[in-house]
Amino acid sequence: DTAVSQTPKYLVTQMGxxxxxxxxxxxxxxxxxxxxxxSKKFLKIMFSYNNKELIINETVPNxxxxxxxxxxxxxxxxxxxxxxxxxxxxxxxxxxSADGYTFGSGTRLTVV
Amino acid sequence: xxxxxxHPSTLSVQExxxxxxxxxxxxxxxxxxxxxxxxxxxRPQLIIDIRxxxxxxKDQRIAVTLxxxxxxxxxxxxxxxxxxxxxxxxxxxxxGTYKYIFGTGTRLKVLx
Numbered sequence: 001d002t003a004v005s006q007t008p009k010y011l012v013t014q015m016g017x018x019x020x021x022x023x024x025x026x027x028x029x030x031x032x033x034x035x036x037x038x039s040k041k042f043l044k045i046m047f048s049y050n051n052k053e054l055i056i057n058e059t060v061p062n063x064x065x066x067x068x069x070x071x072x073x074x075x076x077x078x079x080x081x082x083x084x085x086x087x088x089x090x091x092x093x094x095x096x097s098a099d100g101y102t103f104g105s106g107t108r109l110t111v112v
Numbered sequence: 113x114x115x116x117x118x119h120p121s122t123l124s125v126q127e128x129x130x131x132x133x134x135x136x137x138x139x140x141x142x143x144x145x146x147x148x149x150x151x152x153x154x155r156p157q158l159i160i161d162i163r164x165x166x167x168x169x170k171d172q173r174i175a176v177t178l179x180x181x182x183x184x185x186x187x188x189x190x191x192x193x194x195x196x197x198x199x200x201x202x203x204x205x206x207x208g209t210y211k212y213i214f215g216t217g218t219r220l221k222v223l224x
Contacts, residue, residue, distance in 0.1 A: 031210060041199055041217045043156070048210040055210040090155065097210045098144035098163075103155040 003027050006091050006104035013081055014112055020077045021107045023091030029102070030095060031055075032074040034066060037088040037106070046089075049074055050097070081111045114139045116204050118215025126223050131189045133218045135202035138183070142204040145185045146212070147176060150199045159200075160187070192222045 004025045013019055025032065034046040048056040052068045063079045074091060091104040115138040125131050137145075143164040148156035162169045162176045162185065169176050175188045189196055199219050203212035 033211070041150075043201060043214040043217075045211040050210060058211070097208055098205045100146050100158040100161055101148075101156075101212070103157070105155050 002105075004091060004093055004102050004104040006089075006107050008107060009105060010108050010110075012110045012112065015081055015083060017081050018077070018079045019081060019109070020075055021089055021091075021109075023074045023076070023104055025072055025091075025093040025102070025104075027093055027095075027102060029093035030071060031093060031097065032068065032071070033092045033094075033101065034074065034076050035090045035092060035103075037090060039087070043090070047074075047076075078109075081109075083111050085109060086111045114142075114204075114213045116202060116213045116215045118202050118218060120218060121216065122219045122221070124221045124223060125192050127192060127194060129192055131187075131192055131196070131220055131222075133187045133200055133202070133220070134184065135186070135204075135215050136182075136184050137204040137213070139204065139206055139213075140180075140183065141206040142183075143207060144205040145176070145178060146203050146205075147174075147187050148201045148203070150201065150217075152198075156201060189220075192220075194222050194224050196220060197222045 031050045033048045045058045047066045049068045065077045068074045088106045092101040117136045146161035149159045150156040178185045199217045202215040205212045
């Protein structure tokens, strides 16, 4: 019974396309996140939501738009994909603002 | 801005030896310090964490120490085993910010 599930696991797409990544957690956590992990393995916050409300938008281009229909779901839509968007995107959730994260399995996005 | 420095970037130890990874944080308001282990192609997983009201925490072969004055915290792994080989990330968080600042990661190799 997966705690934080992301789909798809792999995504290969051409430049200029629009794509979405979905995330769902069944832990009853209040807070969800999107992190980007680049080729050097560096993990950087993109967005955080608490009870469906956007808390952090960490200087992410407007092409990235998160949506949280309820506190168990946080989706990420990306418009006009660029080569530099290629990375692994991790969804995560936590009970509070300073608690351990449970990460999803990641989505490896490759833009060609 | 907020910053977490992590050293070393790579670490090779013989099986059975100890490994130590060190992190330094910049924001003295940080009060929560988790450590994550990421195996190749997998999600980061929480292995241990410590809060600022505690100086040391231990869980079997893993321990974390925190020096608030120096703004240092360290991960100690004793009796290392080949399955400890992974990338380890430290992180720091402060109340109400809904994000971690991650260190740059340490690739640990345990040689059999």
